[in-house]
Amino acid sequence: MAPSKSEERQARENRERLKGYKARRAMHEYKAKRRVRDNWIAGIALVVVAAAVTAGQIAYFSAGPGTPVATATPTPTESAPAAGANEGDVPDADLAEGRVWTGTMTINDVPLGVEVDGAAAPQAVSSLVSLSQSGFYDGVSCHRLTNGGFFVLQCGDPDGTGGGGPGYSYGPVENAPEDNVYPAGTLAMARQQDNAYSMGSQFFIVYEETTIPSDKAGGYTVLGQVTSGLDELKAQVVDAGIKDGLTDGAPAIPVAITSVTLQ
Secondary structure, eight states: OOOOHHHHHHHHHHHHHHHHHHHHHHHHHHHHHHHHHHHHHHHHHHHHHHHHHHHHHHHHHHTOSOBTTBOOSSOTTSOOOOTTOOBSSOOOGGGGTTSEEEEEEEETTEEEEEEEETTTSHHHHHHHHHHHHTTTTTTOBOOEEEOSSOOEEEEOBTTSSSOOOSSOBBOOOOSOOTTOEEOTTEEEEOOOTTOTTOBOSOEEEESSOEEOOOBTTBSOOEEEEEEEOHHHHHHHTGGGOBGGGOSEESBSSOOBEEEEEEO
16 A cells, blocks of 8 residues: 555654754764864874974074073184184193192072082183173173073173173083083083083073983083072062063063172
8 A cells, every 4th residue: 555645754854854864963973083083183283393492492502501682602704613622822721730620600699609620621711710700791691591401501702792791702511421411500601502612602501400422522611500599580580481472482570790809
């Protein structure tokens, strides 16, 4: 017997409902798969970005450590020294006298007790002593602060750009830690990437323990350490942050060396 019109209508509605159900289910499955895909893409993107930031910071730090707008010593107008050669009127390494020098480094009116080891880093300490005695550092800015995995305040560039120096450059790397770990309070020299003979007047203060990977030239020359005042420096300078909320850049407030005295 042929189906009635009502039965046909009911069958047609059932087919439409089934068709709609299948369409909704297919869309739901598509969205679920897309969410999984998007989550994977987002996760991978975050890993890539994090890796890029870390790699960029490591590369940038190894390049000087430099400033956010320039590389470190020597000045941009000077030719880079040949590998293994001092350039300019470098103070004699004997000036360090093979002994520990103690004194005060004042930054933004915060007095830091410091000691540097002329036996462990004779060339670098001789340069620091010579520049300090001549008043070179008086009023010179601290142009760079980092807080994103590296924790340093970098000072000693008379130009304030990260590319300035004393008119000479020297090496080699001295007294670098074998494990690449620089404890809080470490006072160390900045240099160019892969160039052990590119040190000048720029140095950095490590205010929290930091690992800095070595490059082809090795690590970074450790002059000595800050023996007092580091907490006050962090409170007065570091805690003020970095311009524009960056993790590596110019300090948010003007920072400068008042004086350095060593004896």
